[in-house]
Amino acid sequence: MVIKHIIGLLSDPVREWQRLHDEECTVGKCFATHTLFLAAIPPVAGFIGTTQIGWQIGANEPVKLSVESAATIAVLYYFALLVAVLSVGALIKWMGDTYGAKATLPRAVVLASYTATPLFLIGIFQLYPVLWLNMVLGLPALAYSVYLLYTGLPIMMEVPPERGFLYASAVLAVGLVVLVASLAVTVLLWGHGFEPQFERIVG
Numbered sequence: 001m002v003i004k005h006i007i008g009l010l011s012d013p014v015r016e017w018q019r020l021h022d023e024e025c026t027v028g029k030c031f032a033t034h035t036l037f038l039a040a041i042p043p044v045a046g047f048i049g050t051t052q053i054g055w056q057i058g059a060n061e062p063v064k065l066s067v068e069s070a071a072t073i074a075v076l077y078y079f080a081l082l083v084a085v086l087s088v089g090a091l092i093k094w095m096g097d098t099y100g101a102k103a104t105l106p107r108a109v110v111l112a113s114y115t116a117t118p119l120f121l122i123g124i125f126q127l128y129p130v131l132w133l134n135m136v137l138g139l140p141a142l143a144y145s146v147y148l149l150y151t152g153l154p155i156m157m158e159v160p161p162e163r164g165f166l167y168a169s170a171v172l173a174v175g176l177v178v179l180v181a182s183l184a185v186t187v188l189l190w191g192h193g194f195e196p197q198f199e200r201i202v203g
Contacts, residue, residue, distance in 0.1 A: 002034050009117055009148060017152040020110055027089075027109045031082075035113045039081040042123025043074040049129040081120075084178055088112040091174050092157070099167040101157035111149075111156045118144045146172060 008016030025033075047070045054064035065073070089109030096103025122141035125134055149172060154164030 002037065005034070005114065006117060006121070009114060013148055013151050014155070017114075017155040020114060020152075021107070021156050021158075025106060025110050027106050030106065030110045030113055034117075035082065035085055038117060038120035039085070040078060041120050042081070042126055043078040045124050046077065046126040046129065047071065047074040049127045053128060055129050081116075085109065085112050085116060087178055088171070088175055091178075092153075092171055095167065095170055095174070096157060098170075099157070099159055099163050101159045101167065103157050107156050111152055115145050115148045115152060118142075118148070 005016060005020065008019065050065040050073075051067050051070045052064075054062040086109065089105065089112035092108035092111060093103045093105045095101075096108070118141040119138070122137055125137050150165065150168045153159070153168040153171065154161050157164065157167065159167060
């Protein structure tokens with residue numbers, strides 16, 4: 001079912017959003033069948049990439065993270081993604097009254113979770129931890145996630161398209177705030193004993 005929804009969102013998002021609306025998926029089911037699985041892709045790929053492949057700066061030797069450090073970061077990264085999905089879903093529901101939406105928490109969480117699908121999938125490229133490459137690949141995924149938000153919100157929240165555009169724009173702004181807050185928390189954690197521990201490999 002997860003694969004079917006992913007293919008549908010990539011090939012015909014409007015029709016797939018309507019299917020997701022009609023399914024009336026619960027928060028637990030959405031997380032169990034979609035979010036818990038897909039949100040693990042970026043942390044697992046990042047763990048493998050930073051411990052087994054590493055990256056090279058200039059002509060220096062490859063640099064890798066220690067297994068312990070990478071594992072801690074991967075676990076925190078995973079839970080941060082789950083919290084972000086739930087937070088955005090809760091905010092979608094909370095903002096629903098302003099736009100006259102039929103915003104139940106399950107629908108809002110489903111919208112947030114499936115909107116993030118391209119970002120979860122592109123996380124596989126963290127197997128090769130090169131910042132510029134991940135940014136180049138990540139920008140189209142981010143753009144498609146924004147597109148999914150704008151196409152899916154009117155359907156899932158049952159609002160007219162013109163009101164859905166304003167609603168989605170507000171959600172997007174909140175999502176950016178959540179992203180900045182997540183980065184701020186990361187900086188704080190790095191300053192309190194969770195900073196990466198590097199291993200330089202001499203060839």
